[in-house]
Amino acid sequence: MAHLVLLNDPGAQPVHCDLGDSVHEDSRRFIDDLEKWFGKDIIRIRSEEYANVDEVFEHKKYLSGMLGAPCTGAMKVVPRMNFQLPSDIHFWGYTSDKLDAKRFDRMVANHANLHQRAPLIEMGIKKRDTHEILKKNGIRRPFVYEIGMPNGNCLGCVKASSPNYWSLIRKWFPEVFKRRSEQCRRFGARLVIIGREKGPDGKTRNIRCFPDEIPGDWPTTMKGVNFGGCGFLCEMQEMIG
Ligand code: SF4
Numbered sequence: 001m002a003h004l005v006l007l008n009d010p011g012a013q014p015v016h017c018d019l020g021d022s023v024h025e026d027s028r029r030f031i032d033d034l035e036k037w038f039g040k041d042i043i044r045i046r047s048e049e050y051a052n053v054d055e056v057f058e059h060k061k062y063l064s065g066m067l068g069a070p071c072t073g074a075m076k077v078v079p080r081m082n083f084q085l086p087s088d089i090h091f092w093g094y095t096s097d098k099l100d101a102k103r104f105d106r107m108v109a110n111h112a113n114l115h116q117r118a119p120l121i122e123m124g125i126k127k128r129d130t131h132e133i134l135k136k137n138g139i140r141r142p143f144v145y146e147i148g149m150p151n152g153n154c155l156g157c158v159k160a161s162s163p164n165y166w167s168l169i170r171k172w173f174p175e176v177f178k179r180r181s182e183q184c185r186r187f188g189a190r191l192v193i194i195g196r197e198k199g200p201d202g203k204t205r206n207i208r209c210f211p212d213e214i215p216g217d218w219p220t221t222m223k224g225v226n227f228g229g230c231g232f233l234c235e236m237q238e239m240i241g
Pocket residue numbers: 022053069071072075153154156157158159229230231234
């Protein structure tokens with residue numbers, strides 16, 4: 001998205017929310033590569049209070065629930081609010097994939113005071129197209145995509161409720177899985193939706209569990225699972241998975 005915006009307006013300023021080591025190190029390499037490709041500095045904005053999402057969880061003693069996840073507000077919304085000017089036009093990387101387009105709609109509805117655009121939606125560009133554009137321009141996408149992750153979010157994203165996602169995290173990042181599972185137990189957050197059942201009232205409800213209750217042989221495939229990128233709506237976004 002930034003590449004296309006810069007082609008049209010070289011004066012535009014790319015900005016990145018730096019979440020420190022919450023994300024895979026190769027995702028930070030990716031930002032450095034983009035910077036070289038753009039031929040323009042990407043301004044990194046970060047929280048003045050927290051170095052990573054774990055510090056937020058420990059301080060708030062909360063991971064995720066009905067009110068969403070505290071990490072987005074602390075590490076993305078606050079730094080952005082401190083950085084932005086009322087006159088800014090915000091260009092977001094939402095793609096024209098159905099769920100992503102809906103996220104942009106929610107972003108616009110929830111932040112009516114911002115001037116917002118989503119150039120990839122305007123151009124009908126889907127997520128898979130963006131990967132192709134990167135490839136054609138010799139930019140290696142972040143490693144997490146190569147192992148089947150649906151996005152470059154923080155490892156062990158507390159917004160994720162898919163057992164397949166957590167099974168994949170357990171396989172590739174056992175230390176993150178162990179740490180997040182321990183936090184889930186300590187803060188009482190059953191992040192995973194492992195199935196559905198009919199309650200006594202006849203209504204269907206989710207069966208939730210802790211990540212470390214997922215059977216060891218659970219599949220790690222993420223096809224068809226979509227819990228979105230971590231935009232600025234994480235606090236309000238429903239968890240899909
Ligand atoms: S990607 Fe997940 S863990 Fe990271 S800030 Fe967003 S909601 Fe929090």
